[in-house]
Amino acid sequence: MDSALVVGGTRFIGRHLVEELLANDYSVTTFNRGKHDDPFSDDDRVHHVQGDRTDRKALLTAKREVEPDAVFDCVAYKPREVEAATDVFGGVDAYVYVSSGAAYAAEDVPKREGETDLESCTAEEATDDTMETYGARKAAGDRIVFQAADRGVNAMSVRPPVVYGPHDYTERLAYWVDRVAEYDEVVVPGDGTNLWQRVYVEDVAQGMRLVAEEGTPGEAYNVGDRNAVTLDRMLDLVADALDTSVDRAYTSPRELSIADLEPADFPLYRDYPHLLDTAKIAALGYESTPVDEAMRRTAVAHREHGRTGEDEGPSREAEQKLLDVLGTV
Incomplete structure (x- = not known):
């Protein structure tokens, strides 16, 4: 062709x-x-x-x-x-x-x-x-x-x-990139092990x-990443890409309700694992980019283009309200 x-x-x-x-x-x-x-x-x-x-x-x-x-x-x-x-x-x-x-x-x-x-x-x-x-x-x-x-x-x-990846106008991942880049601690729904x-x-x-x-x-x-990562591992990869670190406040639905939030309010959260078998396309010669490299390119591009994902998840004010309450418990 x-x-x-x-x-x-x-x-x-x-x-x-x-x-x-x-x-x-x-x-x-x-x-x-x-x-x-x-x-x-x-x-x-x-x-x-x-x-x-x-x-x-x-x-x-x-x-x-x-x-x-x-x-x-x-x-x-x-x-x-x-x-x-x-x-x-x-x-x-x-x-x-x-x-x-x-x-x-x-x-x-x-x-x-x-x-x-x-x-x-x-x-x-x-x-x-x-x-x-x-x-x-x-x-x-x-x-x-x-x-x-x-x-x-x-x-x-x-x-x-x-x-x-770069030029992602949905900004779902950009939300997490911005949180890792800008703040020392972020709210994570559940225990961070959800897999999407x-x-x-x-x-x-x-x-x-x-x-x-x-x-x-x-x-x-x-067609998918050959190595799927949890939300928690994704945050590690973003932090590595940006040469920083971030603390996480893992939260239950009950704790999230303190700030009128629920797990589904956070981008890239899913209750049940979502994993696609990619063996069929691999047989055609498909090889996915190592996830650490893919995340590095993505995180750098989102920062360069000012993508924050601010409309894709809870506001920082809501997060901070929850963090303040959890910090007194």
């Missing part, structure tokens, strides 16, 4: 995917509405087609202008969008849909492709825009990919858990390329 169309391509996963494809000698075109700053606007190696991916005519225009070998769909959030894309790009060598680890319904540890049940999706959920239906909509997109493959479309999907697997964004990009090149149509591939 020589040419690629990236649906998205300017903000986070798509941005890193473009860089991955360029590094592997692809001719790259991005397709998006042009509503965000384009980091490749001055790069003559990257072409751009402007259009709304929810507009079928715009997709057809992009297909005719680019005639891509591979299509990478980074911003399909509703089943109908996947359905339109697998139809329009039905003749390409590879169509890769970005699904999510949230598509899994069963709390298996680890979650395995083809074994762990997926979320169901009602007609009402399929057109919803809230996070409550995100996993259901991604699972519905997966099923459309499988159906397209049954019709002869070279369609595949990748399922990442929480993605982190993550994946470094450059590795997602690598996985998408490998799936396009080596994957099997009709298959889904989990």
Whole structure:
């Protein structure tokens, strides 16, 4: 494969995917509405087609202008969008849909492709825009990919858990980076051992390329850090990256309630372990970045770009209120 169309391509996963494809000698075109700053606007190696991916005519225009070998769909959030894309790009060598680890319904540890049940999706959920239906909509997109493959479309999907890295506009990890950088003590929900697997964004990009090149149509591939870390270990890695240290106040739900907080208010906290089996994509040649290096790059980038995640978790005032109370007990 020589040419690629990236649906998205300017903000986070798509941005890193473009860089991955360029590094592997692809001719790259991005397709998006042009509503965000384009980091490749001055790069003559990257072409751009402007259009709304929810507009079928715009997709057809992009297909005719680019005639891509591979299509990478980074911003399909509703089943109908996947359905339109697998139809329009039905003749390409590879169509890769970005699904999510949230598509899994069963709390298996680890979650395995083809074994762990997926979320169901009602007609009402399929057109919803809230996070409550995100996993259901991604699972519905997966099923459309499988159906397209049954019709002869070279369609595949990748399922990442929480993605982190430079340019992460969600700022979930940035919340913890800022806490470690700015304060001597932070509040940690629970005992710090909760496990929510993550994946470094450059590795997602690598996985998408490998799936396009080596994957099997009709298959889904989990892509994640090969070494999952607890919240506590993540704080250690962030502190090491920033050459500092941080004390932790481990808190129970009852203690958190003192400040009108609960564990779920903290980003990257999950009651039950979320771990994806990545053996399937490893068989394609996937290797994840060592987590200490991935965290170092991420923490440094978040500090350089002033990302604080202040809207992603409890305020420092609420934290301090709790710390003050706990310190008197």
